[in-house]
Amino acid sequence: MTATTLPTPSDLSITPRDRRFGRDTATPRLWHGGRVEATAIYNALSSTFPIGEAYFVESVRAFRQGTPSKLAEEIKAFTTQEAIHSREHDAFNKRAERAGYDLSKLEARVGERLSITKSRPPIVNVAATMALEHFTAILAHELLKNPRHLEGAEQEAANLWRWHSVEEIEHKGVAYDTWLWATRDWPRYKRWRVKAKVMLLVTRNFVVDRTAGSLELMRQDGVTGLRAWSRLLWYLWVRPGMFRKIAGAWLRFFLPGFHPWNEDDRYLLGAYEASAKDEPAPAKKVRRAV
Numbered sequence: 001m002t003a004t005t006l007p008t009p010s011d012l013s014i015t016p017r018d019r020r021f022g023r024d025t026a027t028p029r030l031w032h033g034g035r036v037e038a039t040a041i042y043n044a045l046s047s048t049f050p051i052g053e054a055y056f057v058e059s060v061r062a063f064r065q066g067t068p069s070k071l072a073e074e075i076k077a078f079t080t081q082e083a084i085h086s087r088e089h090d091a092f093n094k095r096a097e098r099a100g101y102d103l104s105k106l107e108a109r110v111g112e113r114l115s116i117t118k119s120r121p122p123i124v125n126v127a128a129t130m131a132l133e134h135f136t137a138i139l140a141h142e143l144l145k146n147p148r149h150l151e152g153a154e155q156e157a158a159n160l161w162r163w164h165s166v167e168e169i170e171h172k173g174v175a176y177d178t179w180l181w182a183t184r185d186w187p188r189y190k191r192w193r194v195k196a197k198v199m200l201l202v203t204r205n206f207v208v209d210r211t212a213g214s215l216e217l218m219r220q221d222g223v224t225g226l227r228a229w230s231r232l233l234w235y236l237w238v239r240p241g242m243f244r245k246i247a248g249a250w251l252r253f254f255l256p257g258f259h260p261w262n263e264d265d266r267y268l269l270g271a272y273e274a275s276a277k278d279e280p281a282p283a284k285k286v287r288r289a290v
Contacts, residue, residue, distance in 0.1 A: 007261045008173040014077035015170065018084055019163055022095060022156040029099040029221075033152025036221045037214070037231040042161065043096050044213035047106040049089035053082040055114050056133065059125035060175055063182045071177050078174040081167045088160060101220055106213040113205055123182055127195060130179040131202040131253075137172035137260055138249040139242065140165035144268040148240040159276070166272045172260040196254055203250070207243075211236075 032038035057079050064075045093103055117128050143149045143165045150158045183191050211232065218228045236243045252258055 007259045008074075008177060009261060009264060009266075012074075012170070012173075012261075012266075014074055014081065014174070015167075016077060016080040016084055017163065017167065019088070019159075020091075021088055021160040021163070022092065025156065027092070027095040027099060027157060028154055029101075031099075031154040031157045032150075035152070035235075036218050036223050037228075037235045038153075040214040040217040040221075041210065041232070041236065042157075043093075043101060043103070043217055044106055044210050046089045046092050046096070047103045047213065048110045048210075050086045050093065051107065051110050051114065052132070053086045053089075055118070055125070056129045056175065057082050059122070059129040060178050062122045063126055063178050067178070067181050071174075071181060074171070074174045075178065078171045081171055085164055085167065088164070092157070092160060101217055103217075105216055109209055109213070113209070124198075126175065126179050126182055127198045128202060130175040130195065131199040132206070133168075133172060133175040134199070134250075134253055134260060135202070135206060136168045138246045140168040140172075141249065141263075141265055141268065142242055142245050144169070144272060146240065146245070149242060151240075162272060162276070166269050169265060169269060176260050192256070199253055 030036060030039045032042060060075055060078060064072055067075065097103060117125055143161060150161060153161075179195070180191075183194075186194075214232055215224075215228055218224070218232065223231065235241075238244070249263075252262075
């Protein structure tokens with residue numbers, strides 16, 4: 001597979017949807033069905049997005065010059081979507097803080113991780129972005145596929161996560177295609193070896209940091225020790241078991257010939273659009289990749 005013969009669908013439309021969520025109402029402290037562990041993991045994830053998605057944009061933009069025109073347009077749309085995601089999760093995080101949570105430790109940890117990566121060459125940053133974007137895409141797929149993950153959640157918060165998931169699926173190939181373009185002169189084995197090492201490191205940091213962040217937020221709700229660990233691990237790995245259910249999709253990243261669009265899951269986007277028809281229309285709708 002070369003950087004000019006990619007399986008990204010030729011008719012893919014990456015469409016930034018400029019929506020705003022939860023501006024008129026306070027988000028309940030335990031917004032996810034009154035469950036400490038469910039609220040904690042989603043709040044922990046959200047705490048990473050404002051700084052993390054700005055990093056994704058910088059990493060991909062560094063390689064935009066000279067890319068094929070289609071990929072250049074997709075990078076533009078990716079940038080727009082990620083900027084809106086950062087804004088909405090920043091607003092969501094502020095509501096969590098107003099509800100009484102202190103996210104400062106979680107945000108500082110993200111900053112520490114990214115400061116190490118940012119000190120490396122640009123190709124390392126786009127590789128890390130490619131790996132993290134695969135994570136967000138498979139999490140988004142599972143969240144949209146299985147309504148149980150947001151069962152009982154406050155409506156505006158649930159709308160935010162579904163909207164974000166749709167756009168993560170839409171642009172799931174952009175960072176990967178940028179990586180393929182940036183490494184187009186590399187031998188195939190070198191490309192696989194580097195991306196595999198990066199994914200293993202990213203996976204370790206993702207699981208360790210999100211688990212630690214969730215436990216910290218649960219501690220702020222008075223749930224600690226074995227009780228906290230058992231509730232969180234059950235939620236993540238057993239029922240509804242988000243981490244268990246994405247394991248197969250995570251493993252496919254290491255297969256020869258892998259590409260995010262080897263699985264065309266745009267049917268989930270159509271289902272979302274049908275279910276969201278009664279929500280307020282986006283402030284703007286920008287079509288970037290046709």
